[in-house]
Amino acid sequence: MAPxxxxxLFMWRVVVLFCAVxxxxxxxxxxxxxxVNPKIVSDVTIWTSGVEGEIAGYRTPFMTYTPNxxxxxxxxARKYNxxxxxxxxxxxxxSTDKGVTWTPTAxxxxxxxxxxxxxxxxxxxxxxxxxxxxxxxHCQFRCAVPSVLLMNSTNDGVTWGQPRNxxxxxxxxxxxxxxxxxxxxxRYEPHKGRLVVCAHGRGPDWxxxxxxxxxxxxxxxxxxxxxxxxxxxSCRGENQQHMFQLGECQPVELPDGSLLVMTRNELRCxxxxxxxxxxxxxxxxxxxxxxxxxxxxxxxxxxxxxLFSDGVLYFTGPNSSSKRQKMTLRWSYDNGTSWAGExxxxxxxxxxxxxxxxxxxxxxxxxxxxxxxxxxxxTGTSTAAIAFAKIQL
Ligand SMILES: *[C@@H]1O[C@H](CO)[C@@H](O)[C@H](O)[C@H]1NC(C)=O
Ligand SMILES: *[C@@H]1O[C@H](CO)[C@@H](O)[C@H](O)[C@H]1NC(C)=O
Ligand SMILES: *[C@@H]1O[C@H](CO)[C@@H](O)[C@H](O)[C@H]1NC(C)=O
Ligand SMILES: *[C@@H]1O[C@H](CO)[C@@H](O)[C@H](O)[C@H]1NC(C)=O
Ligand SMILES: *[C@@H]1O[C@H](CO)[C@@H](O)[C@H](O)[C@H]1NC(C)=O
Ligand SMILES: *[C@@H]1O[C@H](CO)[C@@H](O)[C@H](O)[C@H]1NC(C)=O
Numbered sequence: 057m058a059p060x061x062x063x064x065l066f067m068w069r070v071v072v073l074f075c076a077v078x079x080x081x082x083x084x085x086x087x088x089x090x091x092v093n094p095k096i097v098s099d100v101t102i103w104t105s106g107v108e109g110e111i112a113g114y115r116t117p118f119m120t121y122t123p124n125x126x127x128x129x130x131x132x133a134r135k136y137n138x139x140x141x142x143x144x145x146x147x148x149x150x151s152t153d154k155g156v157t158w159t160p161t162a163x164x165x166x167x168x169x170x171x172x173x174x175x176x177x178x179x180x181x182x183x184x185x186x187x188x189x190x191x192x193x194h195c196q197f198r199c200a201v202p203s204v205l206l207m208n209s210t211n212d213g214v215t216w217g218q219p220r221n222x223x224x225x226x227x228x229x230x231x232x233x234x235x236x237x238x239x240x241x242x243r244y245e246p247h248k249g250r251l252v253v254c255a256h257g258r259g260p261d262w263x264x265x266x267x268x269x270x271x272x273x274x275x276x277x278x279x280x281x282x283x284x285x286x287x288x289x290s291c292r293g294e295n296q297q298h299m300f301q302l303g304e305c306q307p308v309e310l311p312d313g314s315l316l317v318m319t320r321n322e323l324r325c326x327x328x329x330x331x332x333x334x335x336x337x338x339x340x341x342x343x344x345x346x347x348x349x350x351x352x353x354x355x356x357x358x359x360x361x362x363l364f365s366d367g368v369l370y371f372t373g374p375n376s377s378s379k380r381q382k383m384t385l386r387w388s389y390d391n392g393t394s395w396a397g398e399x400x401x402x403x404x405x406x407x408x409x410x411x412x413x414x415x416x417x418x419x420x421x422x423x424x425x426x427x428x429x430x431x432x433x434x435t436g437t438s439t440a441a442i443a444f445a446k447i448q449l
Contacts, residue, residue: 091389097446100443103131103441105439111133111147112134113133113137114442115408116131116177116359116408117131117427117429118176118236118238119238119411120179120180120412123183123416124416125415125417127151127154128150129158129442130179131442133145133147133161144175146177147164148162149161150212150213150214154446155446164190173197173198174192174196175192175196176192177190178192178238178239180241180251184272185272187208188208189207189251191204191253193232202231202233204221205221205222206220206276225275225277230261230281231257232255235305240252240315242309244309244311247268251270251273252266252267252279252315252338252339254267255267255305257283257302262301263281264319265281266278266315282333286298287325287326298323300325301321302319304319304359308362308363314334317335319332319333320358326349327349328354328377329352329354330371331348332349353371353373356377358407360373360408360409361428365413368387369387369391370411370424380431381403382403382406383402383409383430384399384401385426386398399447401445401447405432405433405438409428412424413425423447425446430442
C-alpha cells in the first residue's frame with residue numbers, strides 16, 4: 057500500500073539510494089522529502105457568525121477528506137451565544153470539487169433545549185470500509201460524566217446514522233473531549249489499521265488521552281492518558297503552582313509508525329508555545345520522557361492544525377504568543393525538529409484551525425486545505441467567521 061499511496065516518496069527513496077551508491081555526495085544524499093513552495097489559491101468565508109436569525113457563533117472548526125475525494129468542513133454552531141457552555145448544533149458543508157463550491161449547511165446533531173451541551177469534535181475515516189466518523193462530547197458541562205458519542209456516514213457524508221454512546225467502553229474517570237481536528241488510521245506497524253482519536257480532559261482530571269479502535273470503529277478503549285502535572289520550569293521556580301496542563305491535541309503518524317501528538321500548552325509551561333509527545337506503541341502510552349516544547353510554534357494558547365504528508369510536516373496556527381491573530385502555515389522537512397518555511401494565511405484576527413489533504417487522485421498531494429476561525433479586524437474577535445483556505449504546495 058505504501059508505494060501506491062506515496063509514489064513520490066517512494067521515488068525519492070529510490071533516487072536517494074541511487075545517488076548514495078553512485079556518487080555519495082552529501083547534497084544528493086540529503087534529498088529525503090519533497091520540497092514545497094506553498095501559495096494561497098483561495099481563501100473564502102464559509103460560515104459567518106451572528107447573521108440575523110441565524111447561529112450566534114460558528115466555532116471549533118474541524119475537517120476531513122473522504123475516500124471518494126470530498127472535503128467535509130464541520131464546526132460547532134453555537135445557537136444562542138458564542139459561549140463554550142451554550143447550546144450547539146454540529147454544522148457541515150461538503151465540497152466535491154476540491155473546495156471550489158460547497159453544499160448549503162446541514163445541521164447534523166442538535167443538543168436540544170433542556171440539558172446537554174455538545175462539544176465538537178473529531179472527524180476521521182476508515183478507508184477500508186469507506187466510513188466517515190464524527191466523534192463528539194455531549195453534556196460536557198452539566199453531567200458528572202459527559203458522554204462520548206460517535207456517528208458515521210457510509211455515503212460520503214450525505215446522511216449520518218444515530219450517534220451511539222461509547223463512554224462505557226472508555227476508562228472511567230478520564231474525561232475525553234474529542235479535540236477539534238481529525239483522527240488518524242495507522243498506515244504502518246505497530247497496530248497498522250488502528251483508529252486513533254486524541255481527546256482532552258476538562259475539569260478535575262485535565263489531561264490528554266488517546267482513544268483507540270482496532271476493529272474499524274466498532275469498539276473503543278482508552279490508550280495513553282497523560283494527566284496535568286507540575287511544570288518543573290526552573291525559570292519559574294518561585295511559582296510553585298506552575299503546571300503543565302495539556303489541552304486540545306492533534307496526532308500525526310510518522311513513517312516509522314510512531315505517533316507525534318501536538319497539544320495546546322494551556323498554562324504556558326516552559327514557553328508560550330506548543331508541546332509534543334511521541335508514542336512508539338501505537339498510542340498505548342505517551343511517555344513523559346518524550347515531551348518537548350517547540351519554541352518556534354508559539355501560541356496564544358489555542359487549538360491548531362498538524363498534518364504529515366510525503367515527508368513534510370505542516371502546522372497551522374496564530375503567529376502570536378499572546379493574541380489569536382496572524383494565521384500562519386509552517387512546514388518542516390525533519391519531523392518538526394526545525395521549520396523550513398512559513399506562509400502568512402491571514403494577517404488579522406484568527407484562532408482555531410484544522411487541516412486536511414485529499415487522498416484520491418495523485419495531484420491531491422499538491423494541495424493542503426485549512427479551515428480556521430477568522431476575524432476581520434486586527435484586534436477584534438477571531439470568531440466572526442470560519443474561512444477555508446486552499447493552498448498549493
Ligand atoms: C471506497 O471508495 C473508493 C473511492 O471511492 C473506492 O475506490 C473503493 O472501492 C471503495 N471501497 C469500498 C470497500 O467500498
Ligand atoms: C463519489 O464521487 C463520484 C463523483 O466523483 C460520484 O458520482 C459518486 O456518487 C460518489 N460516491 C458517493 C458514495 O458519494
Ligand atoms: C455506523 O452507524 C450505524 C447507525 O447508527 C451503526 O448501526 C453502526 O454500528 C455504525 N458503525 C460503526 C463502525 O460505528
Ligand atoms: C515534573 O516532575 C515531576 C516529579 O518528578 C514529574 O512527575 C512530572 O512529570 C514532571 N513534569 C513534567 C512536565 O515533565
Ligand atoms: C523523520 O522520522 C522518520 C521516522 O518516522 C525517520 O525515518 C526520518 O529519518 C526522520 N527525518 C528526519 C529528517 O529526522
Ligand atoms: C511571525 O512573527 C514573527 C515575529 O513577530 C515575524 O518575524 C515573522 O515574520 C512572522 N511570520 C509570518 C509568516 O508572518
